[in-house]
Amino acid sequence: MDWERVVRRLRERLRPDQVETDLAGRRVYGRDATWAEGMPDVVVHAESTADVAHVLRIANDLRIPVVPRGRGTGLAGGAVPKGGICLNLAPMNRILAIDPADGIAIVQPGVITRTLQQASEAHGLFYPPDPASLETCTIGGNVATNAGGPCCLKYGVTRDYVLGLEVVLAGGEALRLGGRVMKDVSGYDLKQLFIGSEGTLGVITEITLRLLPMPPARGALAIAFNRLEGACEATVALLSSGILPLMVEFMDQTTMQAVESFRPSGLPTQAEALLLLAADGEPAAVEADLQRMISVMQRHGGQLLRTAFDADNTPYTEELLEIRRNASPALAQLAPHKISEDITVPRSKIPAMARRIQEISRETDIPIALYGHIGDGNLHPTLLCDRGNPDEMTRVAHASAAIFEAALSMGGVLSGEHGIGLLKLDFVPRAFPIAILEKFRALKALFDPQNIMNPGKKLPPATHLSEEP
Ligand SMILES: Cc1cc2nc3c(=O)[nH]c(=O)nc-3n(C[C@H](O)[C@H](O)[C@H](O)COP(=O)(O)OP(=O)(O)OC[C@H]3O[C@@H](n4cnc5c(N)ncnc54)[C@H](O)[C@@H]3O)c2cc1C
Secondary structure, three states, X not given: OOHHHHHHHHOOOOOHXXXXXXXHHHHHHHXXXXXXXXXXXXXXXXXXXXXXXXXXXXXXXXXXXXXXXXXXXXXXXXXXXXOOEEEEOOOOOOEEEEEOOOOEEEEOOOOEHHHHHHHHHOOOEEOOOOOOOOOOOEHHHHHHHOOOOOOHHHHOOHHHHEEEEEEEOOOOOEEEEEOOXXXXXXXXXXXHHHOOOOOOOOEEEEEEXXXXXXXXXXXXXXXXXXXXXXXXXXXXXXXXXXXXXXXXXXXXXXXHHHHHHXXXXXXXXXXXXXXXXXXXXXXXXXXXXXXXXXXXXXXXXXXXXXXXXXXXOEOHHHHHHHHHHOHHHHHOOOOOEEEEOEOEOOHHHXXXXXXXXXXXHHHXXXXXXXXXXXXXXXXXXXXXXXXXXXXXXXXXHHHHHHHHHHHHHOOOEXXXXXXXXXXXXXXHHHHOOHHHHXXXXXXXXXXXXXXXXXXXXXXXXXXXXXXXX
């Protein structure tokens, strides 16, 4: 590829500082939050939909791969480029409108998730999806990965809040899909295809999101268990008891110990598991729900450690939630590398899945910490390893494969929220029959006939298609 010519064409519309070619600058955009590494040939910092369309027209003409990027917090290698153009959407970070009458926000893709939440709160409104990375990740990245978070147990994931999208397709054509209405069956719902598409169908350049009224009160509990299975069984019992908690989050002993040495908060590190539960709504209803939750937990061997109840705008529950958000960075301190898997199983299978993960850890001699959004059946088995040790990495590969096999055999899926990206590609043919993989490919070809949009992510190459699950 004649990159000088490509850069000249890009700069016909873009300022020189929007088109970055020096090695040090490009290196920053070669990684996400995983160990996967790549290098773009050019980085373009987009500031408008017109910038994005300009880049995609040129890329399509010259068949250059384009990797859209939010803030690179992804945990599947989705934003890691293997050459081509890294299209950085972070500068498109304006909240265009918050409209309490229609109950919506309209944002550019580079808006940080927490920034949108705070701006909504100023209007008494609530944007529930809350990935643990919410201080750094973008709404565009959240839509592209259909991100989840603790509050998604009660309120649903990013998908449930997207009313409208503006997307730019590979040839530079911009489409507006959906809009500001709450109900719409007037066409095929194309916007849903872009949610969770991991940058493989087009670039998301504007998002219209549904907002809810802010619940007046929130309360939370920390419950310790001497047996890990007790915590899993208590979760299943709670969710079938007629209560819908705001969240049920889980940590095993390894995760608790890591979090405690990362940011001490008095966690019971001798216990085998910790559940963090929360409820929201009217204050009296929250108190009643917390009491009912405590009873269910105690019946299954749980010991109440802490109760938090927000009143007078003092967010005590935030303290408990912060403990959960520290899980991923804390585990990163335990070993040179960590690989965070993201399987989801039907919730009745949670105890069996947790048991199987412990067996896999023993069989492969790989330490596996376990935490996650257990109320959704979404667990993050985290393999602690050293990528410089080939023997260990062979055992890590076996452990990952065994975890995926177990999840699939229990009616679960390879990823609940992080996506397939680059890192789980090899397992996709195990999860879908050929007929469905072929439909995926046909869909991709419809929107991106030249395969320039984040190629080699989410969908394995056609050669993999011969392996029927
Ligand atoms: C500590 C930590 C905790 C996390 N906790 C959670 C969690 O609780 N829940 C959860 O779901 N995830 C979590 N994540 C993963 C990550 O934060 C999410 O996947 C997030 O949605 C990625 O946003 P981003 O802006 O960083 O996107 P990036 O990492 O930049 O990109 C992610 C994918 O989206 C594509 N993409 C990005 N922007 C666009 C766009 N505008 N148009 C088209 N495609 C685009 C990229 O090509 C890539 O495939 C966590 C990550 C970390 C590091």
